[in-house]
Amino acid sequence: MSRNQDLHRNGLEGPAPEERTRPVGRRNKQGIRVDPDVEAEHEPRRTIISAYVKDEPGVLARVSGLFHRRQFNIESLTVGPTQNEGYSRITLVIEEPEPGIDQAKKQLNKLLPVVHVRELDAEPVARELVILKVNGDEPDKVQAITEMYGGETLDAGPRTITVQITGDEGKIDDAIDAYEQFGIREIARTGQAALARGEEETARVDETHT
Amino acid sequence: MSGEQAQAPQDVETTDAATEDIETGADAVVRALENAGVEHLFGVQGGAIMPVYDALYHSEMEHITMAHEQGAAHAADAYGIVSGDPGVCMATSGPGATNLVTGIADANMDSDPLIALTGQVPTEFVGNDAFQETDTIGVTSPITKANVFANDSETVGTDVGTAFALAKRGRQGPTLVDLPKDVTKGVASEDPGTPETPDTYNPPETADPEAVAEAADVLAEADQPVILAGGGVIKAEASEEIRAFAKEHEIPVITTMPGIGSFPEDHELSLEMAGMHGTGYANMAITLTDCMLAVGTRFDDRLTGGLETFAPDAEVIHVEIDPAEVSKNVEADYPLIGDAKAVTKQLATAMPRSPACDEWREQVQVWKEEYPMDYAAPEDDPVKPQYVVEAFDNATDDDAIVTTGVGQHQMWACQYWTYKEPRTWVSSHGLGAMGYGVPATIGAKLAAPDKDVVCFDGDGSFLMTCQGLSVAVRENLDITIVVLNNAAIGMVRQWQDAFFGERHMASEYPWIPDFDTLAEAFGARGFRIDTYDEVEEVVEEALDYDGPSVVDAHIDPGENVYPMVPSGGDNGQFALSEDQL
Numbered sequence: 134m135s136r137n138q139d140l141h142r143n144g145l146e147g148p149a150p151e152e153r154t155r156p157v158g159r160r161n162k163q164g165i166r167v168d169p170d171v172e173a174e175h176e177p178r179r180t181i182i183s184a185y186v187k188d189e190p191g192v193l194a195r196v197s198g199l200f201h202r203r204q205f206n207i208e209s210l211t212v213g214p215t216q217n218e219g220y221s222r223i224t225l226v227i228e229e230p231e232p233g234i235d236q237a238k239k240q241l242n243k244l245l246p247v248v249h250v251r252e253l254d255a256e257p258v259a260r261e262l263v264i265l266k267v268n269g270d271e272p273d274k275v276q277a278i279t280e281m282y283g284g285e286t287l288d289a290g291p292r293t294i295t296v297q298i299t300g301d302e303g304k305i306d307d308a309i310d311a312y313e314q315f316g317i318r319e320i321a322r323t324g325q326a327a328l329a330r331g332e333e334e335t336a337r338v339d340e341t342h343t
Numbered sequence: 344m345s346g347e348q349a350q351a352p353q354d355v356e357t358t359d360a361a362t363e364d365i366e367t368g369a370d371a372v373v374r375a376l377e378n379a380g381v382e383h384l385f386g387v388q389g390g391a392i393m394p395v396y397d398a399l400y401h402s403e404m405e406h407i408t409m410a411h412e413q414g415a416a417h418a419a420d421a422y423g424i425v426s427g428d429p430g431v432c433m434a435t436s437g438p439g440a441t442n443l444v445t446g447i448a449d450a451n452m453d454s455d456p457l458i459a460l461t462g463q464v465p466t467e468f469v470g471n472d473a474f475q476e477t478d479t480i481g482v483t484s485p486i487t488k489a490n491v492f493a494n495d496s497e498t499v500g501t502d503v504g505t506a507f508a509l510a511k512r513g514r515q516g517p518t519l520v521d522l523p524k525d526v527t528k529g530v531a532s533e534d535p536g537t538p539e540t541p542d543t544y545n546p547p548e549t550a551d552p553e554a555v556a557e558a559a560d561v562l563a564e565a566d567q568p569v570i571l572a573g574g575g576v577i578k579a580e581a582s583e584e585i586r587a588f589a590k591e592h593e594i595p596v597i598t599t600m601p602g603i604g605s606f607p608e609d610h611e612l613s614l615e616m617a618g619m620h621g622t623g624y625a626n627m628a629i630t631l632t633d634c635m636l637a638v639g640t641r642f643d644d645r646l647t648g649g650l651e652t653f654a655p656d657a658e659v660i661h662v663e664i665d666p667a668e669v670s671k672n673v674e675a676d677y678p679l680i681g682d683a684k685a686v687t688k689q690l691a692t693a694m695p696r697s698p699a700c701d702e703w704r705e706q707v708q709v710w711k712e713e714y715p716m717d718y719a720a721p722e723d724d725p726v727k728p729q730y731v732v733e734a735f736d737n738a739t740d741d742d743a744i745v746t747t748g749v750g751q752h753q754m755w756a757c758q759y760w761t762y763k764e765p766r767t768w769v770s771s772h773g774l775g776a777m778g779y780g781v782p783a784t785i786g787a788k789l790a791a792p793d794k795d796v797v798c799f800d801g802d803g804s805f806l807m808t809c810q811g812l813s814v815a816v817r818e819n820l821d822i823t824i825v826v827l828n829n830a831a832i833g834m835v836r837q838w839q840d841a842f843f844g845e846r847h848m849a850s851e852y853p854w855i856p857d858f859d860t861l862a863e864a865f866g867a868r869g870f871r872i873d874t875y876d877e878v879e880e881v882v883e884e885a886l887d888y889d890g891p892s893v894v895d896a897h898i899d900p901g902e903n904v905y906p907m908v909p910s911g912g913d914n915g916q917f918a919l920s921e922d923q924l
Contacts, residue, residue: 143902144920147623147714153915156630158655164642164673166655187543190492195484202485232670239667245489245509248543341542 163232175230179208181253181327182237184223185336187246188214195244196223205229205237209261209324217343220248222336224327226302249336259327263305266295268316275315282308293318301325365534368493369398369527371500372460372520375535376404379507381431383407383422383789385415387442389435390475391462394527407789407818409782410810412439416446417779417808418786420455420517421746421769425790427580429456429510429518436462437475440521441482445776448486450517452773453601454578456510457517459483460503465525466494479521488516493526500535508538513546514665515578546664549689550681558636558660558677559693565634565658567703568594571617574601574772575639575664579683582606582765585638588687592697595707597625599640600757603768608761614707618646619908620754623714623917626906628707629654630915634698636690638662639683642672643773644911652913662686714906714919716758724874728752728827728898731872732759734882735797735825742767743795744787748780748804751833752826754904756799778807781824785811788820795886798824802855803832809858812865815891823885824893826858829900837903841924862893872896 161167163175186192193212200207208226215222227237234252241250253259267275269292279286279296282304288295294315298308302325309320329335365371372395376384384406388396399406409415412434419430434443440461450457464473480492489509493499499522506518562568576585582605589596589612596606597617608615617625629635635657640646647653653673661668661675662683669678679686718729732755736743745760746769747753753770762768769787771779780800788796805826815822836850859869868888870881872895885892906917909924918924 143719143899143905144922145623145714145905146717147919150916150918150923153627154631155915156652156655160651160653160655160674162650164647164650164653164670166674191480191484194481198484236667236671239669243665243667245541245543 163230165232175232177206177228177230178234179226179228180234181257181259181325182225182227182241183251183253183327183335184225184241184247185215185249185338185342186221186223187248188219188221189246192221192246193223195246196241199240199244200225200227200237203236203240205233209322211324211326213326220342224325226325248342249338251336253327253329253335256330257327258330259301259325260299261302261305261325262297262299262323263309264295264297264321265309265312265317266293266319267312268292268318269294271315275312278308278311282311284308365500365531367394367398367527368496368499368522368529368531369394371496371531371533371535372503372522372527373398373402373404375500375503375507375538376431377402378534378536379504379538380428381507384431384433385409385418385422385786386433387412387415387435387439389439389462391436391464391524392433392439392460392522393462394524395433395460395462395522398527407785407814410813411808412442413445413778414782414785414808414811414814416443416457416459417449417776417782418789420446420450420457421783421786422790423450423456424769425744425766425787427456427766429458429507430786431458431460433460434462435475436464436479437477439475440477440479444482444486445774447483447517447519449771449774449776449779451486451488453771454515454574455517456515458503458506458510459517459519461519461521463492463521463523466523467525469523479519483519486517487519488514490519490521492521493523496526496529496531497533499526500531500533504535504538505541508540509544512540513544514575547681548685550662550679550686552689552693554677554679555686555689556693558679559690560695561658561677562634562636562660562690563695563698565698566700567631567633568698568700569614569628569632569635570594570596571599571629571635571637571640572596572602572605573599573638573640575683576602576605577765579639579664581638581684581687584684584687584691588691591691592694593700593704594636594698595628595704597621597629599643599646600770600772602640603757604762604765607763609763611708614711616757617914619648619910620758620904620906621908621914621917622716622758623906623919624707624710626908626914626917627710627714630913632657634658634660636660636662638687639664641668644672647672648908648914649911652915662690718902721875725897725899726872726875726878728755728829728896728902729759730875731825731827731878731896731898732756732799734878735823735886736760738882738886739795739797743797744769744791746770746780746783746787746796746798748800749775749777750801750804751829751837751904752799752801752804755827777801777804780804781808781811781815784822784824785815785818785820788822789818796822798822800824800826801833802826802828802830802852802858805858806855809861812862812867812891812893816866819890821889822891824891825885826893826895828855828858828895828897829902830855831900834904840903841909841921858893858895862891868892870894
């Protein structure tokens with residue numbers, strides 16, 4: 134179908150774009166009003182989100198699906214039962230700018246099985262476990278490193294030694310570096326589990342959810 | 344024992360007894376819907392959902408058999424928009440369920456109350472790739488407010504009740520219950536009772552009074568305030584409160600597209616819709632306002648354009664029931680978390696005085712004069728689409744309902760019809776689902792049988808779901824479908840003109856059916872408009888016809904939609920014609 138150019142006279146009347154009054158301010162890409170001269174962007178921050186959830190089928194899929202489709206940058210996710218039957222705790226490590234962390238918490242809260250969500254403070258009690266399988270050529274040296282990191286030998290044979298190390302994320306990273314010299318064959322990390330420090334409750338929930 | 348056995352056949356034969364006794368999971372599903380006050384269901388039969396249909400046999404609820412499950416979902420969605428209560432759609436497993444997906448996604452984007460009931464293969468076959476098995480829960484999790492796999496005949500009725508309550512309460516949205524055949528066929532003994540939401544679901548009602556007082560003070564101090572009324576105003580039945588508030592304090596009102604009808608567009612404070620195809624005056628006001636009271640909106644990108652230039656001087660007071668929408672796209676300086684109706688009332692009480700903004704109101708009127716929505720005056724044929732929209736508006740009641748497909752025709756329907764009442768604008772906003780028009784018209788008419796219902800469709804949208812005409816004819820629905828026919832996927836072609844060097848790839852139809860003849864084949868009345876001379880008579884006859892009619896309006900194919908803010912653009916720099924893009 135060919136276009137009749139004579140018909141191509143549509144449009145509306147009014148002052149052209151360049152003739153219009155302009156606003157003074159500006160927002161950044163996150164929709165936050167900013168000083169035009171200081172276009173501050175939020176730097177990503179690594180943090181731990183703890184969710185207390187009803188232990189329903191598919192709850193993990195719902196949480197991981199949410200993080201995937203909203204493009205939250207997820208570093209690790211662990212899930213396990215709590216002292217209350219029928220409830221689990223999900224611990225998520227995410228790295229996001231401030232608005233992203235806020236969104237992640239709010240979106241998690243909207244999932245029906247989720248009873249309580251919070252970001253843990255700067256100093257939570259957080260631990261991860263790693264199992265490493267290294268070459269067994271130098272068992273004494275491997276043992277020394279394992280002791281240095283307070284780890285445990287789980288399995289030792291003529292060709293491989295398997296150890297476990299627990300600690301915070303930094304310690305695990307350091308330990309892996311230390312084992313590199315032997316040749317690491319395989320690694321399995323659990324991701325971080327965490328609780329709030331001291332008497333503070335990780336999840337404040339009423340009696341109906343305990 | 345023998346006495347009971349003797350009684351049994353009588354029970355089966357007595358229809359009343361059969362409907363009063365809960366016997367199977369399917370009966371409980373039906374009873375849950377009845378308890379919720381459901382009157383209409385939209386669906387398509389199929390293997391795994393058959394027990395539920397069988398249980399409907401004795402129900403007073405009316406089931407509308409649709410031609411396609413997508414239509415069932417759209418019809419139920421429109422029913423929900425018009426009535427305010429969740430529309431119900433149902434389909435079988437596998438393709439039935441996947442065909443519902445577009446309609447469910449649409450309801451999710453627009454927070455429309457909808458409940459979908461899907462059949463599922465028997466529990467023992469789940470996970471085995473059985474005939475017509477699809478992981479419906481997996482497929483619909485990202486596009487539902489809540490969904491549940493019913494795994495027990497005794498609780499399936501409660502599952503349906505909960506889904507209904509969740510669809511309606513708080514921020515509305517679609518819910519789904521997946522119904523395995525063994526669960527609906529299994530024994531159930533309890534009446535599921537009245538629907539209730541689960542104990543983890545606690546939507547806010549009123550907002551923090553201190554925050555309300557603070558926001559009211561800010562608004563009262565504003566020099567250039569606007570109210571942005573979103574779809575949440577209509578969903579929360581807060582139109583009356585917003586109208587009273589705006590009029591009391593003489594604050595101009597802009598609506599989002601789903602917010603159309605929340606404020607009468609013929610009122611002098613109305614600036615109509617802002618955003619990509621909003622009015623020039625609304626886009627000027629939303630760009631230059633210093634204080635925006637935004638109610639029930641999620642600041643969709645079609646409204647905001649580029650966030651950098653969206654209301655950059657405005658302090659934003661955001662009234663919103665879903666905390667996750669606050670500062671998601673646009674930072675809220677004063678978040679008021681709560682129900683739009685309740686919070687608007689709180690604000691009305693808290694306002695210390697009206698803002699002193701005479702100059703601003705005058706400026707707004709100047710913009711209305713500077714940027715009129717006057718399209719090229721009707722002179723020579725072909726007919727301008729805007730003229731057709733206005734002709735139908737003039738010939739119908741003030742509370743007539745307009746439904747649309749998606750595309751240029753949708754924008755003309757929104758720009759050139761004067762909406763005065765909530766729940767009179769029924770469209771696919773967030774998802775932008777072409778094909779919404781015909782089934783939505785069916786749903787809207789059944790929800791409001793006494794109102795005029797006019798659908799503006801495009802030729803592209805109409806071709807996607809025109810099989811729904813068979814339903815409209817069968818149900819003898821008095822509806823009028825106006826196809827603004829430019830023989831193209833017009834909005835795509837408009838973008839090709841502006842941004843793709845006028846290369847009309849896959850956007851034009853070298854040949855399309857005669858929609859008036861097609862309508863007649865379905866048993867509807869067909870009309871055709873080619874010239875301005877025919878418009879008045881066709882409008883009158885089509886509206887007068889007591890049944891479904893289709894008007895094939897051949898419009899000027901050169902007409903495009905303006906004003907226009909390109910995707911991600913600056914609202915204040917809206918283009919009035921192609922050379923400004």
